[in-house]
Each structure stands twice: as C-alpha cells, then as structure tokens.
Amino acid sequence: MLLSRGHGPSEQDLSVPGPRALLAVPPSAAGRTRRLAALPKRSVVLLGVCVAALLLTTAGPAAATTLPTGFEESLVASGGSKPVAAAFAPDGRKFMAEKGGKVRVATAQGTVLSTPLLDISARVNSYSDRGLLGIATDKDFASNGYLYLLYVYELDPLVPDSSGPMVSRLTRVTVNPDNTLENPSDPETVILGKDVSGPCPEPDNTRDCIPADYKWHVIGTVRSDPEDGTLWVGTGDTHAPLVDARSYRPYDESTFAGKIIHVERNGQGLSDHPFCSADTNLSHTCTKLYAKGFRNPFRFSVRSGKGPVVGDVGSEHREELDLLKPGRNYGWPCYEGDVRTPLYDQETRCQQEYAKEGTADAAAKPAWSYPHGTGASVVGGPAYTGTRYPAEYRGNVFVGDYVQGWVKALEVDQNDEVTKVKDFATGWPAGVALEEMPDNGDVGYVDIAWGMPGAIRRFSYTGSVNAPPTARASATPSSGGAPLDVAFSSSGSTDPDGDTLTYDWNFGDGSPHSAEPNPSHTYSSDGSYTARLTVADGNGHTAEETVAVRVGNTAPTPSISAPVDESTYRGGVEVQLRGSATDSEDGAVPESGLSWQVLLHHNTHIHEQSTGSGSQASFTPLVDHDADSYYEVRLTATDSEGLQKSGTVQVRPETRKLTLASSPAGAPIGYAGQQDVTAPFTRESAVGFRTSVSAAVSFTKDGLTYRFQGWSDGGAQQHTIEVPATDSTLTASYARERKKPKAPRPR
Numbered sequence: 001m002l003l004s005r006g007h008g009p010s011e012q013d014l015s016v017p018g019p020r021a022l023l024a025v026p027p028s029a030a031g032r033t034r035r036l037a038a039l040p041k042r043s044v045v046l047l048g049v050c051v052a053a054l055l056l057t058t059a060g061p062a063a064a065t066t067l068p069t070g071f072e073e074s075l076v077a078s079g080g081s082k083p084v085a086a087a088f089a090p091d092g093r094k095f096m097a098e099k100g101g102k103v104r105v106a107t108a109q110g111t112v113l114s115t116p117l118l119d120i121s122a123r124v125n126s127y128s129d130r131g132l133l134g135i136a137t138d139k140d141f142a143s144n145g146y147l148y149l150l151y152v153y154e155l156d157p158l159v160p161d162s163s164g165p166m167v168s169r170l171t172r173v174t175v176n177p178d179n180t181l182e183n184p185s186d187p188e189t190v191i192l193g194k195d196v197s198g199p200c201p202e203p204d205n206t207r208d209c210i211p212a213d214y215k216w217h218v219i220g221t222v223r224s225d226p227e228d229g230t231l232w233v234g235t236g237d238t239h240a241p242l243v244d245a246r247s248y249r250p251y252d253e254s255t256f257a258g259k260i261i262h263v264e265r266n267g268q269g270l271s272d273h274p275f276c277s278a279d280t281n282l283s284h285t286c287t288k289l290y291a292k293g294f295r296n297p298f299r300f301s302v303r304s305g306k307g308p309v310v311g312d313v314g315s316e317h318r319e320e321l322d323l324l325k326p327g328r329n330y331g332w333p334c335y336e337g338d339v340r341t342p343l344y345d346q347e348t349r350c351q352q353e354y355a356k357e358g359t360a361d362a363a364a365k366p367a368w369s370y371p372h373g374t375g376a377s378v379v380g381g382p383a384y385t386g387t388r389y390p391a392e393y394r395g396n397v398f399v400g401d402y403v404q405g406w407v408k409a410l411e412v413d414q415n416d417e418v419t420k421v422k423d424f425a426t427g428w429p430a431g432v433a434l435e436e437m438p439d440n441g442d443v444g445y446v447d448i449a450w451g452m453p454g455a456i457r458r459f460s461y462t463g464s465v466n467a468p469p470t471a472r473a474s475a476t477p478s479s480g481g482a483p484l485d486v487a488f489s490s491s492g493s494t495d496p497d498g499d500t501l502t503y504d505w506n507f508g509d510g511s512p513h514s515a516e517p518n519p520s521h522t523y524s525s526d527g528s529y530t531a532r533l534t535v536a537d538g539n540g541h542t543a544e545e546t547v548a549v550r551v552g553n554t555a556p557t558p559s560i561s562a563p564v565d566e567s568t569y570r571g572g573v574e575v576q577l578r579g580s581a582t583d584s585e586d587g588a589v590p591e592s593g594l595s596w597q598v599l600l601h602h603n604t605h606i607h608e609q610s611t612g613s614g615s616q617a618s619f620t621p622l623v624d625h626d627a628d629s630y631y632e633v634r635l636t637a638t639d640s641e642g643l644q645k646s647g648t649v650q651v652r653p654e655t656r657k658l659t660l661a662s663s664p665a666g667a668p669i670g671y672a673g674q675q676d677v678t679a680p681f682t683r684e685s686a687v688g689f690r691t692s693v694s695a696a697v698s699f700t701k702d703g704l705t706y707r708f709q710g711w712s713d714g715g716a717q718q719h720t721i722e723v724p725a726t727d728s729t730l731t732a733s734y735a736r737e738r739k740k741p742k743a744p745r746p747r
Helices: 245-251 348-354
Strands: 033-035 071-078 083-088 094-098 102-106 132-137 146-153 166-174 189-192 210-212 219-224 231-235 259-263 289-292 299-302 308-312 318-323 368-371 378-383 397-401 406-412 418-426 431-436 443-447 455-461 474-476 484-489 502-506 520-523 527-536 542-551 557-562 567-569 575-583 594-602 605-613 616-619 629-638 644-653 655-663 668-671 674-678 681-686 690-695 698-701 704-711 718-722 728-736
Touching (some): 083 443, 083 455, 102 132, 166 231, 219 299, 289 308, 299 431, 308 397, 318 378, 378 431, 397 418, 557 644, 575 594, 690 704
Parallel strands (some): 567 644, 655 728
Antiparallel strands (some): 094 102, 132 146, 146 166, 166 210, 231 259, 308 378, 378 397, 397 406, 406 418, 431 443, 484 520, 502 527, 594 605, 629 644, 655 681, 704 728
16 A cells, blocks of 8 residues: 655646545445434444555655674665666666656666656556556566556546546556667557556456556556566455445456456467466456456565465455465455455355365465554565575565565475565565565665655675664755855664764765764855765774755745644545745745645555645545544745755544444444454544444344344444544344244153
8 A cells, every 4th residue: 555646736726636436335335335424422333444555655764674694785776756666677777666657767886867767647647556556677678678567547637646446557668778768759558458448347358457446456566477578467456445246356357356467468368378268369358367366466576487476465454475376266355364354254255255165166375474463565575596695595485564664584385385484674664565686686675765765775695793884864954055054963873783883974065074973064155065974883884874965045944824733634525735935045935836745644654645736735535544544744845946845734533432332232343444342332533434334143142142133324234334523323233032932842
C-alpha cells in the first residue's frame, strides 16, 4: 500500500479529486449493507481494513539501518521525487520510476539527471496506491534498449487522479545510449492492457484488460526473465474490502485480477501455459497466466531457471512469501497466509476450496508466513547469487517488510522449503523494492524517502568488524539575506561501535573548513551553497551528508486558514482546503506557487492520499479507516527562485461510542480485523467508517447452545455497515437450540 501523487487540478477546478464509488456495493451484494444512522443507541461493529501497500505507506525518515557485523549500507544514487522501482542497464545506468509517472536516469557514477527520460504523468493515475509502480530492463537491453513500464492508466484525464475505476497497462520504450528515446513523440508500445475504453468488464477471456477498479492492490512488478527474456507481471485483486462475487476473481482464469502473468515480449501467452492447456489461442487471458489466488503480489523477483519469489501482502492477519510453481492456486481470498481467512471462511465459495484440502487441487501453502500485527507490507526480494557475502548467504532469499522496517534472509533447500529465517536488517527505512545489484550481486533497495530526494542503496560486505558511522547535517536558518549567519549542527550523527567521531565541515563558499561538531558560519555573498559534513570514526570509515543554504533570498511563509489545526472530519465528507503565502522578496505568492499534500497517518505508517495546487483545494476522507487514523494537510509555498517552505495542520476523526452486543451475552463476534471477540464491548470509532461485521453461527453458554437469528439492523450474519453520527449499539440475537426428545425405550 503506497503513496499517491496527484497531477493537480485544472485552472477551472481547484479541488483535489476525492474518493468516487469507494466501497460501493455491487448489485450482487444488494441487501447486505445497512446504514445505521437512524438506529437509536445502536452500534456497528468494525472490521478494520489495514492497507499495506507498499506502494504504498511510510514511517518517514529513519535512523541508519542496523546490519550484521561486516555489512554496511551505501548510497548508489539519489534524486527524484518518490521513486518506487528501479531497473539497471549493463553500462551502469540506473532507471528510477517515480510513482507520479516520471522516469529518471542515474549515471554509472550515481548522478541523477535533472531532465526526466520520460514523463507520462498525464497517462498515469496515481491516486492512493496507484501509479507508475513497475519498471524493468530487457534481458538483452544492451542490444535492443527495451525498457518496460507498468502503471495504472488514467481513464479520466479531465479529472486526473480520481478514485474511480481504472485499468492498468504494460508498455515498452526503447532507450538510446545517449538517454534519448526512439520515436520520442510517441515512444510507448503497448504490450498488455490494450483495452482502455473504460473500466474492465466482467471477466472475459477474450479481453486484454487489466483491472484497477479499486485504489489498492493493482499492478506492482514487471521482470524480464534472465534466461529467455519473457515477461513476468503481477496484479492484485483490486477489490474493495467487501465480500461479494468479485472477491473471487483471483480464482477466475479469464481475468488478470489476482494473478502472476507470464507472456512473450509481445504480450502473447506461452505455448506451454499451465492453465487451459487445450486453448491454443495465445491472445486469450488464460494462456497468459502462471499462478492465481493473490491479494497484492506487489513485489517479486525471478530466480534463474525457477519461478518467481512473490511477497503477497496480507489483509489483517498474515503476510506471506510464495515460491511459485506453475498452475497453482495460492489461496486468496479463502486463505490469508497459512490460515483460513476470517469472514470468508463462512462463505460457500470458500467452503468449496476447503473441501479440496489434502488433494492435488488444494490451494498451495506459502513457503513462509508471519503475523500481520498492527501493520505490515511484505516485499519479496531476490535470491542471493553473488560471491561477496559470506557463504551462509549463498542462495538465500531476501525479503523485507516496508511497514515493520526489516529485511530477513531465508535459507531454502532444493525442494523450495524454507529451513531457516535469519535477521539481516532492522531499522530499515522506506524501502519499497529489493533488488539484486547487477555489478556484483549485492542486495540493494529503492528508498522512497518521503520529503527528501529518493535513493537507491545497497548492502555490501566489507569483512570489517567495525561498522561505518552515520552523518546527519542541518542548518538554521537555511535561507535569508546577506550577510547570513548560519548555525550548523551534526546532531544525530552516530557510530554503531561507539567510536569517537571527528567532523569536517565544508561550507561550500571557499572558506576554511571547520572541525567543530556544531559550527557557525557567515555567508557574505548572495548565492546557493551546498555545505557538506564528513564524519570519520578513526578506523577508516567515513560518512557524508549535505545541506543546502540559499543566501539573498528568504523562504516564503505559508498559512493554512482551513481546515483549522486539530479540527475533526467525517469519513466520506469533503474537507475544504484554503491557504496562502507571502514572500519577503515577491510579496504574495501566486496560485502557481502553492501546492497541497494530504497524508493519511494510519497506526505507525503513512499513506499519501492526494495532492493539488492553488489556494483552494479539497479532499474526501476515506471511509475504510477507523479512529486509529488521522490526516496531515501540508501546504508548500514556492517563490520565484524555487525556494520552498511548508506548513501543516492535522485533522482527526470525529468519533462516537459503538457497542457490539449479543442476546444473550457472550457470542463470538468478528469486528475490526479481529475474530471471536466476546460481546458485549464498546469502542470509540470514526463516524462514516464502513466495514463488515459478522456473528458466530452458534455458541455455547452454561451448557446450552444458541443459534444466530439476526442483527438488530436487519442485516445478514455477515454484512457491511456504516458508523453513524450517534452513540449506537448493534445486537446479534440468538435463540436457544432445543434438544431433541429421547426416543422411548422399547418394552
């Protein structure tokens, strides 16, 4: 669950598009949703939805990653805004895909070029977890220059980045050695997802349509097979948190939803496809599928000569890593990780799947699974094939968790059984993709680096028992008129071994360096300066960080007039944004110099919901997050010379007391991602929050059995509800089950 960068509103419409058709109940589910606002003193039960996407959440800037002895983390390239994926050329170039739709080039030396290689922002819908999420170089890139792009296609360019149903597509461009494109006016060749006439219809084996109906669980990764250059693509179930007929599309072989796809370079299926073996028409959807039953296979790698290593992001209970075999079903939605999925486990369709257990048709179990906890987002990584790491890592599969902030190494035997799980990295920052570095096989990752330039970093083994330090640099103030007195700070610079650090400050203006940890310096002339801090641990290890100082120009001052800081919102009700900014040199900052960013804080991580521009905008709070979430609204002002400053306010959910009860008391109830919680109980919950509630079919109390009769709102045993604006109670009613009379004894 990643991240969203809006393209911004038009001059005619300054609002940021809000959710459209969120949690809409399809006709097949008619009658299963109940609105409780009119019920006096009744409460709904909340089955919370944790959006784990890579793509998109973040914990913000983090401290240096902690690695095993002898390993160190280093920077490969830094630049760009919110990179989510990277691809590598044999000549050392790196291609960084930004979620909003730009592709940037980093040279072999790590310099990110200021001019994008490609900007398809107008064709990319990047609302919430959507965007340009996948990029790959062809196996034969050195000779053909093929670069593959995987993104959610914008169906409504007049209202960009809306939450309405979209589609996804896979395209190819040809990159020249001088970082230009062939046919630059129209460089893309569509490989998959040619049908962009509208949202995907119901599953149809003849339609080349990749659904992106919902704001999450869309496409994620594209890979070029290291042996034959065929293409691997992952797509999620792209479904709202509802139990309905569309929930089971991951099992349907006539749709791409919830699948791992394997096709030729031209998008045709393979002759040895594992599904629908009698179908020889390689344009049909079923001939392009390799495995099914996925919720959100956001990140995966491909082992040479073997199938993909897939991290499938879980819902509420389990994350899983799958070592794929062709033609297998990996379980979602009836299974989540290695358990039967709560709520779905009561559905007839899943009962059919459970009946297959113990047979060859049963869903495949994950190679490894772990608890979801309060938040998680698994990142499937590469198998280590290099020679520079210690021998114990040879063949290990690396896997990370974007929300929980770690990387582990899994030992895998010849039968693809995970035999050992080893901690590798903790304190891992916002890593959204794990990669095998092309030069020596080191494991690297893409750092989305919220609020800072994105980066590609790598884990290297030096064999040293002494680890390198970490540098942190800041400047106060960082802009102003000359002469400008600046206080520099190295606060936060650390050494993991406790070595005494020495400091070297290069102020960037030709003046003598300073060895003080926190020096002051006066800039006498106007200009832009880059001050560089270098810290050394005395054992041959150094680290650097830079900070920019602008002299002769003062940053503008933004002001947010609406919403008021610490005010409240209701789910699904539009929030108006109003703001302005002044600048010492320019006066009032024009509309073009104002931009908005709306961040959803959920538990310990963040989702970027939307962006916009101008003095007026709006956003609509989602209806699938409860009282454990709030929004941060950020207004950034940019002056005529590009200097920026941001201001923020927070808005929190309006809540009411929600009581879940049963008659008689003691029934096991499912709510807020938990199952079998004993009623009654009361929670503070967000007004407008929509989710599902379920009650046990029966339960036993004091030796008596009680069977479910109905909910006080008239809903089914499992149904969708909305939290009302009053303190409320929702009660599940049960009737005592009468024992059958004993048959009379024969005389």
